[in-house]
Amino acid sequence: MTILKIYQNFFLRNLIVNILVIGIIFVCIYDEMNYYKKDSFILLQNICLGYLPMYLGVTISNMFIINKFLFKKKYRVFWVVFVIYWVFFYSLMTDYFLYAGLGKMKTLSIISLIFNGTCLYFLHLGIMKKVSQTDKDIINFKSELSFLKQQLNPHFLLNAMNNLYGESLSDPDKLPDRILNLSDMLRYQIEASKKDYVFLEEEIAFIKKYTEYYTFQNERLTVTQNFEGDFDTMDIPPLFFLPLVENAVKFSAETAQPFIVIDLKVKCQNLSFTLKNNYLESGSRLSSTGIGIENLKRRLEVYGLRHELNCKKEKNIFIVKLKIWQLPTAVLS
Numbered sequence: 001m002t003i004l005k006i007y008q009n010f011f012l013r014n015l016i017v018n019i020l021v022i023g024i025i026f027v028c029i030y031d032e033m034n035y036y037k038k039d040s041f042i043l044l045q046n047i048c049l050g051y052l053p054m055y056l057g058v059t060i061s062n063m064f065i066i067n068k069f070l071f072k073k074k075y076r077v078f079w080v081v082f083v084i085y086w087v088f089f090y091s092l093m094t095d096y097f098l099y100a101g102l103g104k105m106k107t108l109s110i111i112s113l114i115f116n117g118t119c120l121y122f123l124h125l126g127i128m129k130k131v132s133q134t135d136k137d138i139i140n141f142k143s144e145l146s147f148l149k150q151q152l153n154p155h156f157l158l159n160a161m162n163n164l165y166g167e168s169l170s171d172p173d174k175l176p177d178r179i180l181n182l183s184d185m186l187r188y189q190i191e192a193s194k195k196d197y198v199f200l201e202e203e204i205a206f207i208k209k210y211t212e213y214y215t216f217q218n219e220r221l222t223v224t225q226n227f228e229g230d231f232d233t234m235d236i237p238p239l240f241f242l243p244l245v246e247n248a249v250k251f252s253a254e255t256a257q258p259f260i261v262i263d264l265k266v267k268c269q270n271l272s273f274t275l276k277n278n279y280l281e282s283g284s285r286l287s288s289t290g291i292g293i294e295n296l297k298r299r300l301e302v303y304g305l306r307h308e309l310n311c312k313k314e315k316n317i318f319i320v321k322l323k324i325w326q327l328p329t330a331v332l333s
Contacts, residue, residue, distance in 0.1 A: 018055060022047055049100050057089050058117030066121065086114060135302040136196055139295075163217050178216060185209045192238035197328065200234040200271075204264065207241055211260065214249050221252065222259040229266030235328040237303050241273065243292030244320055248277035251318065254284055271324040281316050293320075300324075 022044070065085060069078035094105040164182075168175050188206050192198050204227055211223045245262070252258035261276040293311060300307045306325040311318070 014059075018052070021055075022051055046100075046102060050097070050102050053093065053096060054113055055117075057093070058113060058121075061085060061114075062117065062121040066118065086110070132302065132304070139299055139302060167216070178213075181209055181213055181216075185213060189239060189242075195238050197235040198238045199232065200236045200266065200327070201231040203236055203238070203240060204231055206239075207245060207262065210242070210245060211249075211262070218253055218258065220256075220258055221249070222257070224259070224261045226263045226265075228264070231266060233329055234266060234269065234271070236271075237299055240296070240299070241275075243295050244275050247292045248275055248318070251279040251284070251286060252277040254280045254286065255316075266327075269325075269327050269329065271322075271327055273320075273322040273324075275320045277318055278316050279318055296322075 061082070065078065065082050069075075069081060090105070090107070090110050093110070097103060097105045164175065164178060167178055185206065188202070188209075192202070192206070208225065211225065215221050215223055245260070248260045252260055255278050257278075259278055261274075263272075263274040265272045293309075297309065300309065305327070308321075308323045310321045313319070
């Protein structure tokens with residue numbers, strides 16, 4: 001487990017921080033207390049009794065006051081709750097210190113606790129935001145690089161050119177539309193992969209163009225699509241459904257009667273996506289690496305989207321069901 005993964009783990013991060021801080025306090029005052037012949041175990045016990053409740057107080061303030069009110073721009077409520085909480089906490093800790101035999105709680109200690117605890121929380125949020133943004137940039141970069149490699153693959157380009165050539169002989173009137181379709185598809189993939197979010201409406205339009213291109217390439221392929229909801233107000237990570245649709249096209253193409261069923265519904269910022277395709281249960285020349293599904297899972301985690309993803313096989317049909325709650329709302333100019 002890397003240092004970054006440990007830091008991102010709430011329990012491990014806080015456990016290590018507490019141990020380090022208690023250890024530093026113990027080392028700093030050990031010599032002084034040893035001069036008075038005080039037992040080191042009792043000293044450590046007193047440090048824990050004094051430090052841990054104060055740490056818990058800062059955590060509650062950060063998670064349930066700053067996070068719930070300040071970050072949601074409820075400034076008046078925030079200041080009222082913040083002041084009341086810390087006055088109550090100071091009164092509670094004063095009694096607690098006397099009861100635990102730790103002496104009198106000093107006002108300066110509480111002020112320092114509020115300031116340092118809040119500043120460290122904002123520093124932590126800044127680090128996590130930077131880590132999240134870095135993960136997004138890496139994923140988008142890999143998506144763009146993977147796409148460029150695919151499109152520069154001579155086999156892909158050869159197939160595209162052969163299909164366009166065949167269309168020019170059999171039905172030349174449709175050729176301009178086919179070329180524009182392919183051009184729009186390539187342009188969107190390159191541009192979208194550089195963004196954090198795109199309009200859901202744009203992503204749906206791309207999926208339509210993508211499936212249209214492959215129905216042109218493979219006349220046996222049947223695609224059934226159903227899109228319902230208000231798409232122009234929702235945002236989604238770019239090229240989000242592409243890995244799933246790519247796999248569906250690839251594996252269904254081996255069957256005698258390939259088909260794909262796409263069903264996407266949006267209601268109240270909640271998205272429901274279902275993809276079905278047939279495949280060969282035996283005798284397939286393709287090997288499933290699972291990269292497409294893993295890529296999607298990773299992106300869902302990185303973008304912090306509340307979701308439920310299920311994959312299953314029924315006879316010779318592969319089914320992917322994805323639900324996402326509270327999609328971000330697009331900012332329309």
